[in-house]
Amino acid sequence: MFLSSYAINHQVAKATPFAAAENLHELFSSQPREHLEASQAVFFEGDDAKHIFEVVEGTLRLFRILSDGRRVITGFLYAGDIVGVSLRNKYLYGAEAIGPASVRRISRKAFEEAVADSDALRPEVFSRICDEMAAVQDQLVLLSSKTAEERLCTFLLKHLQRSLAGGSPDAVIELPMTRQDMADHLGLTIETVSRTITKLIGKGVLKVANPVARHFIRIEKPAKLVQLSGDGRTNPLALRVLPCHRGRLPH
Amino acid sequence: MFLSSYAINHQVAKATPFAAAENLHELFSSQPREHLEASQAVFFEGDDAKHIFEVVEGTLRLFRILSDGRRVITGFLYAGDIVGVSLRNKYLYGAEAIGPASVRRISRKAFEEAVADSDALRPEVFSRICDEMAAVQDQLVLLSSKTAEERLCTFLLKHLQRSLAGGSPDAVIELPMTRQDMADHLGLTIETVSRTITKLIGKGVLKVANPVARHFIRIEKPAKLVQLSGDGRTNPLALRVLPCHRGRLPH
DNA sequence: CGCTATTTTGAAAGGGCTCAAGAGTAGTGG
């Protein structure tokens, strides 16, 4: 597994004319699919950001490694996601496949030219950047002040929403990543993740969907999940009452 | 102080022609300055993002409030910074002045038109978005796996770099925000921030520059600060050896 | 079936948090 973990070879991305593209997905559709095995890297942190990638199938993890070996997973990418837009010269993080996956790529140069030429593409690029920024901001809130249980529930909730938005009828979500991946993403240890999931099962909030497939989880009480996630915003108007809140409520 | 904490009145930003602007700063320079008192809000989280702001002087804090009153400061803005670019319909966070400050604003519409029309402005907008993204990513790493001391040192180091880049000859940095602000930004409590600073003074790393001005801090041992910040990246090549690092090093 | 990787569970330790009190620092007004 580890032996196969080298960055996929950079193929020559021809400077084909992308002028006709109506949306970002179309921009990639003419490019060949590149297959990735489990744990195979797409690029590394610090590499020259020469390409933009679209995930065709599978899941990717974005990560940074600290000097002492600690790993931080800044996000996950799923089919349809695009990576590399909000970067300049170097990739800010590494990207690798969690399981079998495939991507398409186009060169940054071709991408930027296509976007500059197209009035249809620019809003979509902007929209994706905004989504990415919003996601990172949410993650920042999660890491800075949520408990282990709140982090897990927030994480599961996001996956549930993604699943439901994708047209899935029931509340079963797939978590293709390992517990360690979840831990590194949520700023916890693998043991705490495991314990917290056990606790949530004990509360009847969720259930492992099938003993055969541990990575499928059924949400039994979505409302409870929302409540435990700590995201229940107060009335927005209340935010105006005391502009300069402190870290905790006055008691 | 709290009584004055209402959002500044939205003045009519005339749709003046910004076509001639060579850079983003110029875009704002024709707009009137709006003065802010301490703790006065520029906008609130959830407000319609109708304007883009440039900080002229002073420091702003960007924050989000959780349902139970906890506050997360996602970042600080200093003179020359621009806020509101990477947002869509609503502001993702509130913004308020830490001390006396002033800003200029232009409407989002005028901003977008100017950027769309100018080949000079687009790269600058993109560049600022990338910087913002890089900053949030770094903050994410900080919150997800750094100790209190590492967080403080990282924070101080960033301010030191800003100060030195600004042409300041000595290693004295100004921290206009309160300890509570720092705590809410670093995911710590005010007590831990205070204790950690005391510890760093004990180690001889820093010193309160002047008893009169507690918000000025002199860095005595910059090298030590870097070391304690935990940011010492390993050789980038080493990152390629084991693509799938775990949360901690094998022992 | 046997090996390995992953996950779960247990017990103990530790870092940061909570609660509480004290020490500076500013501003106000007599």
Next chain:
DNA sequence: CCACTACTCTTGAGCCCTTTCAAAATAGCG
């Protein structure tokens, strides 16, 4: 000039959640 008040910051003690270290259980795969 000093007392009074309000606010920020510091310091102390005990506790709790998460981590650490260790081992057992489970799943995956040849």
